[in-house]
Amino acid sequence: MDRTDAGALVQAAADGDAGAWKALVEGLSPLVWSVVRAHRLSDADAHEVYQTAWFRFAQHLGRIREPGKAGAWLASTARHECLKVIRNSQRLTLTDDPRLLDRVSEDGTPEQSLLDSEEAAAQSERVRRLWQEFEELGERCRQLLRVLMATPPPSYQDVSAALGIAVGSIGPLRQRCLRRLRARLEARGAM
């Protein structure tokens, strides 16, 4: 979400415009979710952290010093809550979540029915492989890419707030991680 847009929407929402709030949620929700997912919490914890970030954002509406940086504010809040969860449980699971890998073969979502058509089967297989290789990347790359793949693409300031890494190191790290992913896919003959 563009800074100018975010700033205007935060202002309007603080002034009582519920539609502006909804637009903020729709525009920044995938970023918050990506931050939470990047930290590999359990589903229950992930849901609670996501909610906590939005509840606190609603609570601070109108008091946020730089409304244009709403994305970074939310990303940073979500990150800190994730770190608390990890600290509290002291047992961060680093193993792959097989449910995520299997999700393509589940029924239900509208996207899924699209993938089900026969001519889309090859594409579906490609997406599944891509996701699997992504999940098996090293932790640092997996985290960064999970945040970068939010829709719309987050700014580097948002990514920095989401992961606590310097803005200047994001570009090179991104390049390196995407290369690694590409190499893994090529090794499997998936490109």
Added chain:
Amino acid sequence: MSDVNDTDMNDDGLSGEEDWGDEEFDAGLLEEELRQAAAVLDPVPAELQQIAVDAYALHDLDARVAELTFDSLVDALPVRGATDVPRMLTFRAGEVTVDVEVTARGLMGQVLPPQPARIEVLGGPRPGSPLTADDLGRFTGDVPLSGPFALRLRAGEDVVVTEWLRA
């Protein structure tokens, strides 16, 4: 936003482990593919997003927000060998301080300076359960907290809400 998709040429120091150059490798394209995969395989759950939309109701102009100034999860050293240590929280709004101790059984706390207050425990869809702080500002609640919560205090004309936290 657009800087995400710029081709990054400042890649010195990272070369050597992979062979292709930037002209053969469109990082932006692969990232976009990941973005589409995430939208299909790991989207924001619809019911969760609806909760965020509904959270607009939490925008409370009348209340002052008491900010979290101490959280034992972050600010305290772990006690060796101790399990089930209560979570200690301190919130502050101006001259009002709220100390809260969260345990498996519920919560107890104190409003400072000491004063009677009505306290509501806000927590997602559950109805707020009202507590009362006595003349010394002390209060207890025997319902275990789970998930995001906040305390809404009414002391005289003053309304203070603590920052939302995950229990």
